[in-house]
Structure formats: structure tokens, C-alpha cells
Amino acid sequence: MTDYDVRDLVNDLGNINWGGNSFDVRLINNLNVEKLGEGSHRSVFKHRDVESHVIKVAKEGTIWANERENEISNEGTIYDGKTQVPKEIIDRTAVVSSYDRSAGGPRWLLMEKLDTRNVYEHHGRALWRLMLDLGWGVEDLRLENIGLLRGEPMLIDYTYLKPIDAMLPKPKERVKGGHRW
Numbered sequence: 001m002t003d004y005d006v007r008d009l010v011n012d013l014g015n016i017n018w019g020g021n022s023f024d025v026r027l028i029n030n031l032n033v034e035k036l037g038e039g040s041h042r043s044v045f046k047h048r049d050v051e052s053h054v055i056k057v058a059k060e061g062t063i064w065a066n067e068r069e070n071e072i073s074n075e076g077t078i079y080d081g082k083t084q085v086p087k088e089i090i091d092r093t094a095v096v097s098s099y100d101r102s103a104g105g106p107r108w109l110l111m112e113k114l115d116t117r118n119v120y121e122h123h124g125r126a127l128w129r130l131m132l133d134l135g136w137g138v139e140d141l142r143l144e145n146i147g148l149l150r151g152e153p154m155l156i157d158y159t160y161l162k163p164i165d166a167m168l169p170k171p172k173e174r175v176k177g178g179h180r181w
Contacts, residue, residue, distance in 0.1 A: 004049040006110070010098045013055065013108055028057065028108075037144075041065040041159065046113065053097065054113045058106070065159045066106040070096050072158060073111075083163065086134045092127060094147060094156045114147025114154055123153035128178060137164050137175035 009031070016027050033045040036054060041062035045055045058066050071077055073096035076085050099109040124143055131137050138145065139160035147156040155161065164175055 004047075006050055006053055006097065009047050009050050009053070009055075010110060013100065013110070014102075028055065039157070052113055053110045055108055055110055057108045063105040063107065066099060066109045068159050068161075069093075069111070069157075070099050070106055070109055072161060078162060083166075085161070086136065088134060089131060089136055089155075089161070092130065092152075092154050093158050093161075094149075094154055111156070112149075114149050114156055116144075116147045116156065118148060119143050119146045119153065123148065127153040127155065128175075132164075132175070132178070135164055136161065137167065137171075139167055139171035139175065141175070 012031050013028070028045060032048045033055065034048060036044045036046055038044070040059075042056045042058050042065055045057065046053070047055070056066060056069075068078065071080070072085055072090070073093055075081060076087070076090050077083060078085060094114055095112045097110050097112060099106040121143070124141065124146055127146060128137070128141060138155065138158060139162070140157075145155060145157040146153050148154065160171075164172055167175060
């Protein structure tokens, strides 16, 4: 057992010299991390000694994804504070506990790690229904974007969370129609 904890991880992430290639995820490999997955905007890692959190590292040109999730989690707003996210939805998002505060924007963020192994269709349907009733949705909601906290479904990837009326026509139609659920 090690005494390495979240504070140590945040410190180590903050000390990375990202240099000229500021989006090279290989730079965190020296931190004893394991890659959990990769999406179109970010790569997700976990530290072998810190089971409680995941690290999301932005790919080139996608720092906005980390900015968006950080704003939702820590400010409760989107669009630079112009739109308030309903508390009922904030309560269903994984918490961003720390993020890169460097001038280049949040290259990485630290988010609480939720159970993603036991997520089923009924969890997605319940989350979709809650958001729909509030006039909100996630344009790319799928089971991979959901985790469980004490058995309750939570959003773990909420980059595309927004009011339904602000969605593009096709996602709006899909969300309102519940085509996934």
C-alpha cells in the first residue's frame, strides 16, 4: 500500500512540462497510469494508486471539452455562465475535483471515478427521462457516458449537455424521441 493520494496526483500532473507538444498524452505515462479508454476529444487514464479518480487528457484542439465539464461541475453553468444547469442534473454528474490551471487551458481534469461495469439500459433510460422532463439532454448520451454512484446513474461524459432547444436539429429530434431509450 502506498501513501500516494489525489493531492500527490494533482501535484504530479501540474508539474508535467508539456513543452511544445502540449497534447502528447505519453507525457503522463511516467506517472504510473493505465489507459482506460479514448474518445474523440480525450483519453482517460487511472493512476494505479488512486482508485477514486480518473484523469481526462484533452487531445489537440479539444481543451473546450475539459472546459465545458469543469464549468458544469464547478460553476453549474454552460456557455461561460450564460445558462444555469438545473441542480437536479448537476446532482447527476461526476464531480470534477481538480483541473489544469495553466495558461493554455485545462489540458487535464481529475474526475471522480464511478462504476461503469454495471450500467444497463434502465439506468440510461432513467437518466434520459430525468433530463427530458427538465428540458435538457446530452446529444451523445449512451451507456459509455454513464456511471453508477451508490447504484444511481450519473453522467461521466457530459460535454454535450445542453437545453434541448439549443441542440442541433438531428440530436434534438433523437433526444426528444428517445430513440436510444
